Amino acid sequence: MSSIPALLRDRITATPDAEAYRVPAGDGWRSLTWREVGERVRELALGLAALGAGPGSRVSILCSTRLEWILTDLAVLATGAATTTIYPSNTAAEAAFVITDSGSTIVVAEDDDQVAKLRSVQKELPDVTQVIVVDGSPSDDGWVMRLDAVTAAEGDYDAMVDAIGQDDLATLIYTSGTTGRPKGVELTHDNWLYAAGAVRRIDLLSPADLHFLWLPLSHSFGKLLEVVMIDIGVATAIDGRLDRIAENLGAVRPTIMAAAPRIFEKIHNTVVATVRREGGVKARIFSWARATGIRVSRARQRGVRLPATTRAEYALADRLVFAKLRERFGGRVRYFISGAAPLNTEIAEFFDAAGLTILEGYGLTESSAGSFLNRPGSVRFGTVGPPLPGTEVRIADDGEILIGGRGVMRGYHGLPEETAAALEDGWLHTGDIGELDEAGRLRITDRKKELIKTSGGKYVAPTYLEGRIKAACPYVSHVFVHGDRRNFVTALVTLDMEVAGPWAQAESLPADPHALRGHPRMREEIQKAIDQVNADEASYATVKKFAILAEDFAVETGELTASLKIRRKVVEERHGGTLDSFYDG
Template structure:
């Protein structure tokens, strides 16, 4: 097995009639077997080869998470070419940069809207010979062709697959660019095969699971899941529509789902806010159940027996509260996986108390996304778990995490100096600060470049504080902690209007975001959360002042990356006046 297409071919040979993917349809959900997937990939690959896809070429995919994304990706790879991923939320200029920088000659676009985006910069894409549209019309000039017309039957598919070397380029993923211009990360077939092998060795999942995939496949986390599920033969239900997640969970009843921390924060805050709105006996029962569940969770983490009385209390708490929460997710979840950003320990313990354990992991695009993961039998919240088999870790003198192994990227596309800076003797400089505990689990303390150094010379970890404040107040959507080279720490807060609105209506508060953010009741709720977090911090790390913004951070406004991480520089630039006013 030397490539992702050969991995797929082995999967088809082993379990041809087993379910591979499940997709939304007019009648609910439709399944495809591995044999059917193989047939579609074969036809697309032969068609793409006729259009010029092959060894040394790149094909960009500009599309949301759906079955066709995976089929096109696998077909591109089968020709010997590499896939370049583009988020559907990227602007025309951003898309043009990635297409040109990667050297892509073919682009797969999801629909007419994405085609229009490309048409607006067509003159800036001289090397693009074809745009293949999944849901859309062909163009009069032949530049745009429908996906349905691409499949072909002539050609030697197996010969193409056999010719792919293990170290051939498979994927170009451009970093989110929280601090600067995106860089194309070169990931080989072997990088991805390593992740599939590592997950199999850990023994997390099996073909009896049902995996629900909605994460962006343009992100390394989504791509990792694609390859892992092929390797393990795990059926995957695919629907990238965020507004359908809750509904799909109830219908599909999956056993495994991965998500970014923002999703878990949203669920937690909605549940807590609803209980607060109900008040009275319901709220008291909920708070008691939560405290009881967290006692049990912490005992499990320490590996100590749970007292008989606590077990009895937990059984009652489970019946009254937690079982209902699990049912919201279909009632079959074995575990969630969290990645792409730090997960608050408070939120992780809440989910674990409810019998919905979140296995937090860690990796970078530069390490093929999967590098560390908590194991179900040895979860320790606040850590990202043990390294995958075959991955080495060490901590540099300044606390930076260094990792080495088969999952590490080949380099940055066309950037030899940046590659040399990131890689030294095979060790990847992650840019994150952390420590390894006595059991070998990694704890991330913060981004090296994002650590705040106050004017008094004290270092503060902003993402740690941000996560704790979000967990302490259910009405908060995002928190941005500020204070680099300032004499104290401050923060910006945004409200989750979907969660705030029912409470505001019940309390006869204004619903206009501008009025609501200044209301004393709202400020009191946020202030209470900040004071709760401050109580456990050293004086120099406490938030002294805060402001509530009228609108949330979004990908569209440029304040969040597509993986929902805060673009710190963009927030500082956009809200510089508010931040400066804290210190005037």
């Protein structure tokens, strides 16, 4: 197989009438077959080629997760061009940087708002000859046209596809990064074909599955899922609206869904907070069921056979609590997949106890998103599993994780020195610190550049502490642990008002986050969670002071990346006064 369009063509030949995609339509959903997808991609590809897309060119997509994103991506690739991805949340300046740095000449925008963003920086985009809008209006000057008008009467689609080589550039994804300016990661058709084939080889999915996709397709994780489902022939229900995830899960009833850890944290915290608020018998039953389920989960991880009494207790816990939780997700989920950031172990065990096992994986944009994944039947929470078939791993002397194999990027676009540093000695230097267990599963301890070194010379892993605090208190949205070159560790905490709000109302506390953050009862709840975490840590790693912020971290304010990871430098700069106050006197 030489390219993603060739993979799609083979899928259409193999299962032309099978369901490919399912999309919202009115009050329900409508389906497209692989044959219908192929017809639309062929039409779009010929239209894009007529507009100048072809080998060596780039087309940027500025759009949220929806069917048109995938169809456009596949059409761009079929012309021999490469797709450049832009997050809809990016500012006009950020979008302009990606478009110009990548050399894109065509931009596909989702709606009139995104077109307005481009118009505001049009003078900085002299090479952009055409903007194509999915849901919006064409312009009188011809710079903007509608996607449904992108067609061509002539052209040899199959010849275009046959001309694509496996080493040709397929995707330019700009790493949002927690620090520094974005770099364009060059990923070839072979990079994606390897990663998708590796997932197929571990027998995680089958054509009988139904995949629910909401993840940003601008992110490498979302892009990998797109190619995997074509390779295996899995139908995908698509809706990128975050506020519809819970409703969509109940309606679509998928068997597989991938998500960032933040989604699992929110689900967990909502359930725990709801039970706490109800109190009484329900709360006691939930606590007993949770403890029983986690005991069973840990025994499964160790491969220990459960005694009959424990099996009976778990069956009762499942009937009273866990079965109801599974129904919230449609009742058919076989596995969740988690990536993009570390998943807290306690939260993973809670979901496993409920029969909703989360398979945590790990990969970088630079390694085509998928390098490691826990396998069904041998899950070990706290690890990201063994390497996918064909991926090599080494642990450097300083603990840094090094990755080799066909999934590793070609390089950073236009940045030869950064490429040489990242691919030194033929290995991808991930910047993450980790270790391998006795079964070859990778455990990531922290980011190499994000480890805190206190003024006393002790190293502290901030993301580990942040995850534990979030798991210990359902009212917390984000935690930022600080202390590099300081004499003790401190934290900034933000509230999840979707969870904390109802609790505050039930407790007759202020519902306004500005007032709630300073209330003694709110601080007491956060302090209890921090005390619980501190009890298991060495003294130098304990959080000594904290502050509750009035506003949550957000992508729009620059404190979070598009994949919901904290941009540590931005947070330190924005809240420097609060952080410094911890150490005054």
